[in-house]
Amino acid sequence: MIVAEQKPFAEIAGFVADCNKILVAGCLGCVAVCLAGGEKETEILAAALRMHRRLQGKPLETVTYTATRQCDPEYVDAMADLVKDVDAVVSLACGVGVQYIAERYPDKWVVPALNTRFAGGSVAQGVWEERCGLCGECILHKTGGICPIIRCSKSLLNGPCGGSQYGKCEISKDVPCAWQLIYDRMKALGRLEWLLEYQPPKDWSKSRDGGPRKAVREDATI
Amino acid sequence: MFEPRIVAFCCHYCAYSAADLAGSMRLQYAPNIRVVEMPCSGTIDARVILAAFEDGADGVYVAGCLEGDCHFLKGNFRAKKRVHYVKKLLDDIGLGGERLEFYNLSAAMGTRFAEIANEMTERIKNLGPSPLKAKEVAGA
Amino acid sequence: MNLTTESRLEKLLKRGEFVVTAEIGPPQHASAHEIVHHARLLKGYVDATNITDCQTAVVRLSSFAAAVHILREGLEPIMQMTCRDRNRIAMQSDLLGAYSLGIRNLLCLTGDHQSFGNHPTAKNVHDLDSIQLINMVKRMRDDRVFACGEPIKEHEPRFFIGAAANPFADPFEFRVVRLEKKINAGAQFIQTQCIFDLERFSRFMEMVVERGLHERAYILAGLTPIKSIGAARYMQKNVPGMIVPEELVQRLRKAKDDGKNVADEGVDICVEFINKVRKIKGVAGVHIMAIAWEEIVPTIVQKAGLYPRPKAD
Known part of the structure; x- marks a missing residue:
């Protein structure tokens, strides 16, 4: 699978600093397995961003959605209604997912929440290694x-x-x-x-x- | 006078029973604690901790069994690591990781339970109300 | 004499001379001043001089340019080329250029990983590995083709091809196999990693002789004079692929305790080692790597009784 890791929180927060409403989009593929961008991580990131912005006195509205796979057009299509009225999409997929969303929604600001690291597998609970x-x-x-x-x-x-x-x-x-x-x-x-x-x-x-x-x-x- | 609201996620096998014992022992402790019973501290989820803070808690702690005594063997170690992770996230968010803590205790430690409740209440009183709440009020 | 190249080093080795090579590390600036200075110091004391190619992945004046400076001083260079920084296009281009400027010896290396150097965030290349590089240089010379197979219509570069061997790296038994692969690929002379563990080097050479590799390539034993106890400790602990036995460090320490100059003791050890490796079957010469201490080489060569050097013609 593709192994990814979440970017530092401050970096992600910086990407959407000027947004009022964002879609935080997770992926149930590889990044869910390597605990970087599944449903849980998506909700945690959305909550963290909301709290961070509230503390700054600039509340941020978040919508979350976790696609079956962001690397398949049909699942990216399925988020069309949610994408419509947000200022940006924060994708917790690998680089493929981020690009699929950007391609499908050309007028939308799409930013990556993860650093896509390597093709590998798990060697122990919570530990992944590169293999291919x-x-x-x-x-x-x-x-x-x-x-x-x-x-x-x-x-x-x-x-x-x-x-x-x-x-x-x-x-x-x-x-x-x-x-x-x-x-x-x-x-x-x-x-x-x-x-x-x-x-x-x-x-x-x-x-x-x-x-x-x-x-x-x-x-x-x- | 600021009276903090503190959520205590307590393991059924230790902290929660210790709370019962503290009650039976007629121990006085800070009334600021809202106890949530859990089947094991290891079931704690970062989302739940964040939700507590987002919904107005000034402090949160998770209490699990003494190390080596977990009914599910390693649940308390997992909880401790997860709490540590969320503490760091709270620092990143700007809320401050010191509003969250993890404790180990046993079902027989009613006194310790009361101590922890007082200790945490004292800590949060010193820190003041959650700035998230203040912003909410200011924004409203 | 049946020579494959115009290399003076090849001529001496074929004639059966026990050769001496040394190493010059180019500077981290754009002046040839030190290179020329070192070349003048070494002239007459060594048969050829290696020019390192950004050793330990630190940016330095290029081995190609430094080799030309050496050549102008009348010393024969052995240009080192690693696979870390160039792809096969750049390598072949540099080979044509180097040959056109009179460079006749090439040492083909993998190269230290960039994480050791001053640009750890650089991208590494490794389009070819050292064995593939050796083979490419051989094919350019003997088959007159580029790596892609296209013919070199005229003026093919004719390098005397060298490779490195490290008897102190692992897996130990595979080291001789790898040496054989290098020789099969076209390596004609071999320079080893610094030898401080004679016992292990002897075992390595036994295997080399057993496989008859000493008759297919000239093996030059690598030696490094140790200047200080700190340097010995550093190599012992921090340089992957090196073995510095504790007795050696203790000997330097004892020299110090006895009021002797540690650097002098380091030179004595190096000379002793030269005398010992000379007696090992299959050793065709020595390669003295006096790292950042080039000026000591003439002393070592003299003390080892290897001065004066033979004339090539």
Whole structure:
């Protein structure tokens, strides 16, 4: 899923400082799972903004709505009535949701309440870690199911750099070296010889470097 | 004289029973406390705390069992972390985290319950009325 | 002699000379004054000089330009190039430019992470990794093609290709495998990370010899003279991928307690290490990295009995 984190409260409050009425829009997709922008977080943010503004003597009216997904036009359409008479929409979705609302309501001021961080998963209650670099050409079959593109700080494809020591990455003792993990796993699987094979330069055009990407499933289009 | 309104979210297994005990013991304590019984302090939700303040509370506290004694094992630890989170949010909002507190006590601590009620009342009296309320009045 | 390049370093190594290289770190300003000063100090004492490429991710005068300054002083540069700051387009462009200006040796590196340096908020590149860079340089030279496969119609850059090896990083057993990958990709000479743990380096070299890698590439043992106890402690605790045994720190401390100059003791240790690594099978030379202490190199070379240096012609 996409993992996001709420922006500092003061930053969000600043985005809507000149508004009198706002729609605070949550999303029940990934950001609800990572506790950043679900129904609960949406209501907390709305209440906090209202209280903050009341203390400033400039009361703010809030409307809340939590979409099933903000990354699907039909669910963004569903908030049309609420969007109509607000000065701004504060979206608690990932960057996709914010853009979907902005696209659907071109004359509306739409601001992000979250920082979209990474594609990852939960490793313990309340803890999430990055796992996928969205590079567009998966190589996990060559690396024992551990992604060096995103889990190695330098995206190395041919083994660990000289900064890998005691299983940790040179950037921090809290970051495991992806290549140590790959090595250990390939060793356990009896496939170490795979790591001797030279991996040629990656085709980054399939990643974000190739410009905005698009996926089409012909059979699914109408 | 300012008489604060304080909401106390009390766990059924400890603080709430301690309140009962305080009553049976005929202990005198500040009448400013409004007790809300909860099945466990761990069920406390940031939204409820915020709603209390938004609707006029001058102070709020959550009272759970002594550490290690939670009927649901870890509910009180969760409550403590959540209260800590909301305290920070109250600072961000500008209301001030010191209007919110978390306490641990047991069902046998009737005296301690009364103490906490007095302590919190005293703290909020010193802080004065919730500025949210003042703004409401001024705005009205 | 069958040489692949015009590199003087390659010629000496092929002739079987025990070579000496050193390192010059370019300054954090736009004057070549110190580079020229260091080049003059080192001239005649080393066979070639590495020029670091924004080491520890701190912005410095470029390795490319510094290498040209060194060249003008009559010293042979080994230009270092990391994968951190350039993509394959910029790298190939710099390679063409560097070759056109007379640079003949290239050391291909991954590069320290930018979080160590003075621009931790920078975006890193890592379009290629060091092994892919080695292979690209080799293909430009031997197959006369750019990375994309298009031919280099004339005047291909012909670099003597170097790579780094760190016997002190982990996973230890994989370090030799990775070295082999670098040699397979085209590395002709190898410079190691600073050696303070001789035992581990010996074990590494045993594995190197076992795989016959010393016959496929020239391995230069990296050595660093320690100037102070603080520097030793810093490297021991804060530099990932380095091993500084406690005995070494204690030896410096004892020297200090005995009223000896710690820096002199550091030089003595370095000279001892040179004499020891010379005896290890497969070591073809030494690479002296006197970090911010370039002026000590001639002393070390002399004390190690490696002066004068052989003539290339």
